[in-house]
Amino acid sequence: MAQADISIKPTELQGGHGHPDKWKWYDYFTFNVDHKVIGIQYLVTSFLFYLVGGFMAVLMRTELATPNSDFLSPELYNAFLTNHGTIMIFLWIVPAAIGGFGNFLIPLMIGARDMAFPKLNAIAFWLNPPAGAVLAASFFLGGGAQSGWTSYPPLSEITANLPQTLWCVALIMVGTSSILGSVNFLVTIWKMRVPSMAWDQMPLFCWAMVATSVLALFATPVLAAAMVLLLFDINFGTSFFKPDAGGNVVVYQHLFWFYSHPAVYLMILPIFGIMSEVIPVHARKPIFGYKAIAYSSLTICLVGLFVWVHHMFTSGTAPWMRIFFTISTLIVAVPTGIKIFSWVATLWGGKIRYTTAMLFAVGLLSMFVFGGLSGVTLGAAPFDIHVHDTYYVVGHFHYVLYGGSVFGIYSGIYHWFPKITGRMLNEPLGKVHFVLTFIGTILTFTPMHNLGMQGMPRRVAMYDPQFAHLNQLVTVGAYILAVSVIPFYFNVIWSWMKGKEAGPNPWNAMTMEWTTDSPPIIENWEVLPVLTHGPYAYGMERSDEVGPAGEPLPASRS
C-alpha cells in the first residue's frame, strides 16, 4: 500500500474558546465532556476494576490449590467466578480498550477537537461506575450472582434471585454505554476527520474502532434483550426460558452468544489497533500491509457475527448448525492470521527498540499465536465437544484475553502514557512488570489446557485429586500475575507525579496525536493540523516543514 507523502502543517487558527489551559484534578470526577477527560476516566476506572476482578481470581486460585472446597464456600466461589468474569470483560477490558483508548485517541488521531456527541460520551462513561456499584451491592444483598458470567437459565432463575437481578441491571447499563459509545465513534470517524485525511490515510487504530463499533451496534442490543427477558423471568413471572412453562433454555444461549462471542472481538479488535500503532513506531518501519490489516478488521467484524453457535456444540444444536459454525469459526483464523503475519513482517528488517511498550506488543504477538491456534482446535466441532466447558477452554480464552487484550492494554499504556500525562513511565520498572507478566501468564494458563483435555471441567470449586499438581502450578502462576501488577501500579502513580517530562513526541511517531502537546491542550490543537504524510512513513523521504498558508491540500478526502 502506498502511503500518501504528506506532512503535518497547521492551517487555521481555531484555539481559544475561553477554556482554561488544562483541567484541574476535580474535573476528572465531574460530568466533563472533553474526550480526553472521559478517556482517562474510563482508563482509571477500568484499572480499578481490574484490581477487583484480579483479587477475585487470586481467591479462586487459592481455593483451587487443593482439590477440596476448603477455603471458600461453594456459593462464594461461584459468586467470585461469576463476577470475576463479568468485571474483567465488562468493566475492565471493554471499557479500557474501547472507552479508554478509543475516547482519548480517536479525535486526536483524526484531527478533531472532540467526539461528535460530547454529552452522549459523558453519559456513556457515567453508566459504568453505577454498574460496578450495582455488582458490588449484589454481594451484600444475597451473596452475589452465582450462575457464571453466562448466567444460563434455569440456574440463573433459581439461584440467588436478587443478586442475579442486579447482575442483569448492571449488564444492561454497560451494554447501553457500549451502544452509545459505538454510535459516537462511528459518527466521529466518519464525519470529523480533518479534510486532508482520506480513509486509507487513517491510523489503523481508527479502522479497528470502526470495526469494533459496527460489531457492538449489531450485537449488544441482542444481549440487552436477553438480559431484559431473563430479568422478567426472574421477577415478573414470564417464562421465556422456563422449560416447565413453555419456555426454551436454548433460546437464551443463542441470544447470549450472539453478543458474547463477538464480545471477544470487541475486546481484541481495539487491541489489534493498538498493536498496529505500537509496532511500526518501535520497529521504525511502515506497517506491512496497511490495507490487508484494515480490511481484515472489517472481515473479522463480519465473520465474527456468524460464529456464536460454536459455544453450543454440546447443547441443543442441530447437526447442520454444528457444521456451518465449524466452518465459519475456522474461517476467522484467516483474517487474524493476516494481521499476525503482517506484524511479523513489520518487525522484519526494522530497527527494533526494546521499549516496554514494544515488549508487551511482541509478547502479545507470541501469546496470540498460541491462543489463536488453540482457538482453531475449538472451532472443530468433534474436538470441541470433548473439551467444551473444560479448563482447555479456560486456558484458551485467557491466552487470548490476558495474553492478548491485557498485554495490548499494557502496551498501549506504556506507549501513550507520555501523551496522556506528559510524563514518561519508568522503563526498568516496566521491564520488571513485563517479565513477571510474561512468566506468570505462561505458568498460569498453559497447564490449563492439559487439565481440560485430561478431564477437569471448568467452574468447579472441588476437583479430582489427580489434577492437584497442575492446579498448584496454575495457582503459583496466578500469584506471580498478582505480584506483577505491583510494579506497574507503582510506576503509573509515581511517574504521573514525578516522571521525566515527555515532550510532545518522545517516540518520534508519525500519527497525529503526537503533533500536539503532552498532555494535549483542551480542544487538542491551537490550530487544526493538515496531514501531509501518512501515519507510518518511517524511513521515507518526507517534509515535516510547515508549508505556506493556503497551500493546496496534498491528498483529497475520499
Next chain:
Amino acid sequence: MKQIPAPFWTLVLGIVVTLVSLWVGQNHNLLPEQASEQAPLVDDLFNVMMTIGTALFIVVQGAIVYSLIRFRQPKGDETDGLPIEGNLPLEAFWTAIPAVIVVGLGLYSVVVFQEMGGFSPGGHHGHGAMVAMAPQQSVIDIAPLVAQAAATDEDIFSKTQVYGFGASPLVQMNQPDVTVNVTGMQFAWIFRYPDTGITDGELHIPVGKDVQLKIEAQDVIHSFWVPQFRLKQDALPGEPGELRFVATREGTYPVVCAELCGSYHGAMRTQVIVHSPEDYADWVASRVAEAMPTTTVAQPADAATDAEYLAGIAPDLAKSPVQIAQMTSMSH
C-alpha cells in the same frame, strides 16, 4: 568459504520443522486413554491439528524471535528501517495458506463428525421417556402395541428435537443393544435401564455393545461427559439429548458434569463401569435379583438405604423403595 544459498537453508528448516511437528502430533500424550469407538476419530483429528499447529507455532515464533535478535536497533543508530510497506504475492500467499488449512480442517471435521454419528439425531427421533416406559422385548412380541407405539411416537417425535450423537449413519436402522435413560439433577446422575427396571447412580455398560443414552435434566442444565469416550452432551430441561456409542475398553471411567449447575457442581461426579459381556450379565442378574437396588449417587447423604436416598432426591423417579422393587419385578 562459499556462502550457502538461502533456499537451501529454507529447505532444511522446512524439513526439520515438518519432522518435529509430525513427531509432536503423534507423541504429545495430552489426551486420556481411548475407551470408545469415537475416541480414536477425535484423537486423530486433534493429532492433525496438533501437527499443523506445531509447525505454524514454530515458524511464527521463530520469525518473531529471529527478528527480535537480528533486527534490534544498533547502538547509537537512530535511523529508520527500510520502508517496505507491502508485497502483494507474499500477502496473497499467507492469506491462501491459512485459508486452505482451515477449509481442509473444516472438511475433515465434517467427516469425523459424520463417522461419530453426529448427523443421525434430530428431527424425528424417539423421546427418551416414551421408550423408557416400554421394555424392548414386550414391544417386539406384541404387534399391535408396535403400531400404537409407532403412531404415538410419531406424534410426539415430530414435535421433539433430540440432540447429540446417535448411531453412525451406517447403523442407524439398528436397535441399540443397551438403552439407558440418564437424568441429571442437582447434584447427581440417575441411570435407569428401561429393559430391566434397574435404577442406579453409576452407569454400567457392556464392552463392545451399542449403547444408547437418552439424556434429560430435571432441574437445571447439566452436561454428561466421559473424557475417555471423548463424548459430551448437555442434559437440558425440556430438550432430550442422546449419546450413542460403543465402549471399546473395559474399566472404570469418570462421569463428569461439565456445565455449571449450582453450588456443588464440582462434586457432581460418578463413574461409568465398562464390563465384559459376562460381567455385565452378572451385574444385571444380581441387580434384578435384588429387590432393593444399591445406588452410589455422587452426593453426600445420610439416608438409611439407597432407595430411600434416591426417593429423597428424586421423588418423580422413585417414590418409595416399594416402587423400585415393583419396577424391577415388572421387567421380568
